[in-house]
Amino acid sequence: MHFCLILFFFAFLLTPGFADDTAWNCQQDKNSKEWVCSGEKAPPPADEPLVQKPVPPAPAEVKETTVTESAPTPIPETQVEVKTKPQPQAEAKSELQPKAVAEKPIPVQATVTHKAITVKENLRQEDTRQAGWHCKAADGSQDWNCNLTGPDPKGQARPVATKEYGFSLVAPAFDAKQEQVFGSLASQLKYDPWANCSVEPGVAPSRFTPGRHLRDVSPLDVNADYGEVFDNEISSYEGNVEITRADQHSLSNTAQYDSVSQTLDLQGEVYYSEDNLSIYSNSANLKLAQDQATLRNVQFINPSAPLRGRAAAAYRESKSLSRYKDVAYTTCPPGNTDWVVHASDLKVNDATGKGAAKNAWVEFKGTPVFYSPYLSFPVDNRRLSGFLAPSYGNTQLGGFHATVPYYWNIAPNYDATFKPRYYTKRGLMLAGDFRLLTPYSNSKLGLEVVPNDQERHISRFLGSFKNTSQFGQHISSNLDLNYVSDKEYFGELGNALSFPNFSHIRSTADLGYRDRSKGISLVGRLENYQTIDKTLTGHKRPYRRLPQVNLDLDHAFDFMPLNAALDGEYVYFQHQNLVNGQRLNIKPSISSPLHNEWGFLTPKVSLQHTDYQLSEKNSADPNNVPKNWPGAVTRTLPIFSMDSGMTFERDLGSAGSSMKHTIEPRLFYLYIPRKDQTNIPLFDTSNYDLWFSNLFRENRFSGTDRVQDANQITAALTTRLIDPESGRERLKFNIGQIFYFQNREVTAPIRIRNLPDFVMVPEEGFETPPETESVSPLIAELSSEFTEHWSGETGIQWNPETNDIVRGKAVLHFVDESERILNLGFHYRRTDLVERTLIANQNIWQQSAADNNYNPLTDPAVLHSNDLVQSDVSFRWPLLDNWYAIGRWQYSWLYNNTQETFLGVEKENCCWRFRLIGRRYINNINTVNSANTQLAEGTSQSGVFFQVELKGLTGLGERLDTFLEQSIFGYRSRQNELTTP
Template sequence: MLSFTEVATATNNAAWNCEQSKNGEWTCLNQGQPSQEAAQPKVITTKKAPQAEQPAVATETPARQPEPAVTQTTPIPASVQQEPAIQQAGQPADEKPAESVAVNPRKPRVTYAENQKPVTDETSPERNKPAATAVAKNPGWTCQSGTGANGNWNCNLVGPDPKGEAQAVADTETGTTWLTPAYDRQQERIFQTLRGEFEQDPWQNCSSWSAKKRKIKGTAGPTRDEANTDVLSDFSEVFEGEILNFAGNVDLNRADQHLSADKASYDSVADTMDAQGNVIYSEDTLALASDTVSISLGKDEARIRQAQFIEAGAPLRGTAEVMYRDNKSLSRYHEATFTSCPPGNQDWVMHASRVKINRESGQGSAKNAWLEFKGVPVVYTPYISFPVDNRRTSGLLAPTWSNTERNGFDFAAPFYWNIAPNYDAVITPRYMQKRGEMLRNKFRYLTESSQGSLGAEILPDDQLRDKSRYSATFKDNTRFTDRLTSATNLNYVSDKEYFNDMNNALGFQTNRFLPSTSYLNYSRPDFAISGGVNHYQSVDKTITDAGMPYDILPRVNMSLGHNFDNMPLALAMENQYTHFYHTDLVNGQRLNLAPSVSFPLESSAGFFIPKITGQYTNYQLTNRTAANQPDNISRFLPIFSADTGMTFEKQLDIGGSAYTHTLEPRLFYLYIPRKDQSDIPVFDTAAFDTSFYSLFRENRFSGVDRIQDANQITVAGSSRFIDAATGLEPLKISLGQILYFQDRTVNLPGVTDQTSTTSNFIGELSGQVTNHLSYTAGAQWDPEANGFARGLAMLKYRNQPDEIFDVGYRYRRNTPNDQSSFINPLNNVTTQTAVGQTISQTDVSFRWPLAAGWYGLGRWQYSFNFGKTTESFIGIEKENCCWRLRVIGRRYINGATTTDILAPDAKPENAVFVQLELKGLTGFGDQVDKFLQRNLNGYRPASYFED
């Protein structure tokens, strides 16, 4: 409290202007006599802080004023000069200090190593510790509206009068609790400061899902233990060589540890640091800010109140009323908030009464947690665990839900079980409103030589079908040695419509058969052998038992090949043994031997490759369905081919740009004698579709049950224009046709002989206009029908990952001789179609930026000959640093429930899907990204772009 004399003096002298600091000290200026010199501050030490209701009087600071001296609490070494002190507490106000000296100190440096006493670098005079410090205030006018009848303003001036200059307006708090930011502006500024403590921004490239994201790695323990500690400050003092006090711009560095504060005290024996005032501390992947921090540097322990922190490994940021650092990897937070959003973004924030983060296990947990999104509370949970890095941890995964016509409300809540570092499992209870409860489990393993998974799911009682339904799958890849490997993929379902009923509209079954395979492979230079089995199960209710493919029990492939370095000679031999099994058709064992010799003559100007192959095939047949058919059939056919081509180049100047123009003519002759093969069953053989590259095949059939008869020559050629500056190929033209010297009588069952003298005339056009824009076009002219048999045009734009656009048209005139499947060139998906139907359809797909980080995406397939949409979806997508949202609406015709998807009465289905992912926390909804990867050409998952 103030002494009686001091109170009387202050009362009788109206010119005193006083202000009280937080620690209970008064600072007064005497302004009674205008003719006197500028008033000096009078610091009055009190024993007790005044009550809160005492008024604070603004203090006007003189333009020039000596800094307060540090009051020395221990003897000062003789080698250190002491600066003259300013007016002391009991000194009269009108007296001047004994001596006034302008001081411009240099910061003392204290450096010490482990097990050593601190050493002070006394390059400048040491300052005394101040007895009191005036309360810091922003300069300028501070006004409040007056009270009473006159309503006058109550204003105080701090510092010189700004005379109308613009001043910063203090932050104000809003009165509503809804939509109130979790962090105010001052806290966000502190987060930005903490963000700068890391060499690499924790949120670097976080707004782009395709950008490279490199994890911030910590510093090794020995690096910190062996490092020296370097401290800079405005003032410092040392007690008995063990206790160090620092004041004013304290800056401490040791290895990855960094601390800055207004004041700090370090005990070199206990290796502890206490810091006060604007404290910033960072180490490894952690940075925090507080007013007071107590840290045990040797034990990596800390206690911080009113803390703000950033965990860069996740990355996460948040606040806590109290933060405890138990060791280098474990930290606890009371009354905490956290988010993965970068500073300046608070789209989602998790609040919790208790939070624990363990960087050693890579796991965090929170109690009594509730989530707010866009300022609105959405979810509460008494307990939640979450990862703080990319390591696997046990816990609940994001639930999925949907509402479909087949299943009603469909909800699944997967649980991830991290059994061991090399074993884990996902257990998923699932509820379908119309069908009942299902349980699904997928177990994964990883050993030194093997990796694989075992999955099973069961629906004990399907209420719609009144039966139990189930499925199982097993996948394994094993490497026994560098040359010996195995691959197994076994699958089974309870019925043909299982996938159609159990999958949602994002993943319904498109394959007609469910394969199961297992093979053992051995390879070395010039030699490879493999053996295994194939089994197929029908998952299409329209397929009869007779329409099932053959099981292969087993198949053995052996390949031999050798090229001679000193002569143009290449030897090869392709051998295969297969046992085909079918319950309703003829069975058989097939042995096929195909030795060959070729003489490749190649140079930069051209090539000539004659080749002779001997094709021997033997069949041992059983279960013949017709009488008087042989059980043992052998076939031998010699095959002769000669492939030759030339390459001509010329340099051109087009529009001032240099181009390389090439001309590449090519001839391919093929001769195979005619042999009747109608008594040979067709086990695994089909006809290739016609394309430019099929003009150079030795067999127009995919298997060896049919070897074509041929006496023909292919006349073809290509021409390219290559940009010499960029290396791009803006134009490539390919033309070709087969000239037949005889009719083709070897065909598949039900196909008539082909008597045309020429094949379709095939032309293809392609080019890359820029690094992002390319095009492809092709057509086949049928001289027999005098019309187009095939047509394709497609334009692609790729500016990965944000801009994807494809537009294409496809035409195919089907005849009874055509095979019943084709490959869609827009997405490389095999599509089934009925024989004899003509296809004329467009396909448009895109992903394109709209505005404010939003993207539109979709696909539309339209059939002109049937006048209907066969497949379409449209959606929007947005991603920023803390969340990703996708909304997809789909309209489609399910081929698993509709025999003919192009029929006029085919009923389309509609579905809407939503996926919301809160980065660093969890996700909600369906896995839309996997659907887009399958159905949007050029779309890539986020993992595709990671290191």
């Protein structure tokens, strides 16, 4: 709990201050029945709950008076000089004798400077300017309809609604008068702390510049209606006493300052404000030398929290120790008391960073929901041992689970969190993590253990270790190690919010040297995968990289347009069921980028050399030659490319509404000679999915096990409509196509999914047939930011050889300031690659399939295993009274099945948040191997999750922020939430 927010009101103990307190005088006109209100410094009506300020009597003619006093025993560093300046009508002057005291109070304007105190008293000038309001009762409403006449010294006009309180088991924490005082306190601050709920806790808006650092060099100015100075020691002021120093500002009815004891007494409706605090109190006694103070009936606002509250009494016992009686506080804005914390006694120690409360209880929506006779908590960013907020959840396979974490602050640079969790279907899980922070590294060790799973009757565990280290300016390392006891762990014991649709657990360790100024990057890496998808066995599992070393060099010459680069890699691939191999790849290149504002031309020449040393599976001996593969393979290929483009632009429309229109043609030529590469196994290579951005790649394969043969040119055109004021692309259209001058005979084998086990499949997969088309599919993409809130994109690929649409997508986004979100998407992918590959490899699978009376060419689950027809809808939409519906629905039209869905509600304002969602998804999706079925199989999982958070205090339930941000495009979680270790 962040009781540290209360601490900021200790700063007033150094010196008090205030801002203006203007009252309104309203009368009803008997003829027009309208209310006429004027703003002036006058006492409000007797029944007005606002603070009353005395009105000084009209002063008589006053002569300018100068008083100079010298005490018998001079006070060090203290001087008093009093000057009074007459009103305009006063002309007479007189001089008083030392130690003389005025027979009656003199209206003054005083300026006081501590340590060298100077008092200048001037007659207070009354401001004759007045602002007026005309108000009348609105028809059929309890509100007032007010219109402003003339300048308004208090701000803009607005209707004032009558506050209606709903059902409550307890009396409101703050009555109407206190709420009005909070409104006055908020108006004195430099910025509205509740204006933007996304402000991070403890951080003022970037536009605000604090003035705390000016206190030591700024004088203490005192303005008052009347002032007296006695024996050059005691100063007394009455009537609208206003004290200002730097960012500190106070106002009170009376003030007395004793320069000997350095005691300041403020009495009668004391207001005080500074950069990070605004306070109201009946009285304040400040002992400046001892750093002690006593305040009665205190109300305060801390804008950096933001937090507001009250206390019957506040005692400042030392610079670091404070005590409070009968405390109530909340982070809700004035007028809202959805949750309030109460405590009979509160003690805060700044030196130790600890606080303690007695008889503390939490009120939510007028209902007590929590009580504790004693609470201990941190008051700043220092971590303290103790229990954290519990969390709850429910999953179909794990049952209901609850967690009560305990945080152990072992030392300033290392700590631990114990998170035992109980599942109603699985039993007890012992979990925790350990963190270590050093000047050069950051480490975290996590462990989860289920000693006895009640369903499986086995022990299960999950372990992880993460480390990031920086050794000097250029050398760094990263570790991310993970291991799980069994393949079903995440599906049965994992959180259903953690996106468990993955098939492998990745572990990596790398050490690198990077110097971007010199264009040098050298990284060594170890990479391992643990497969948890039961359908992926044998050759379907990925290779391990033990190790991998990458060297990248890049240098641009200053005296001429020439760039030189080198891409180098060494990697050792290991697999339990497939051939092992060591691969060395070196690719030097030289390019000459020529460009200006209307176009560019970049010729580039590369030479790619790759060397393989192959060995039998599970063997590190390169001489152990595997079956069907040579022991060593070498490949060297030259690569030439030339990229060119031009930009034409003009302004469309008239001045003030013009748009910038561009036309950007682009040509990309690529030549790579053909080389047979069928004797090279595939370690990490596959085909890129073809979209507009991939039309300009030098290789249509990922990885380096295949280098395409190419003699082709890409022709593309981009046109844009750009708003010159905002830079927003109102419209962007891309169209492009590749023209081939030869067939592409270098292909990559594929492993066809969903084939039955009895079908004979080579370990390396089926070899795909050569591509003979003369042109690629025609690709067109259109995107637009229609307005500030609407945007969309769409794309389509048309194959002129087959006259078919082979790719398609359409996405529409709506996001506005009120956080309404709507996303509609549709994705389409069709390919005949599987069918063509099966036909080209009939001699391999035909006999085994015939023995089982099975033909994969008639099985839609096989032929469409690489296809995708899916819609995606996500939203966040208002319902009623700041309640929002949130949800997502992913549906596969190919398999007639819902792949992912969740639906819930949330409500969030500046002081609390509530979320409730139910989720259902399919994990480890695989299609049924049936000739007449296109359904998807997988582990079906569902769960219900909720989150309740009282901002600035604590929260219950699962953290849903990351899940919603990843699931709903445009969703942004507010950042002023409680930070836990």
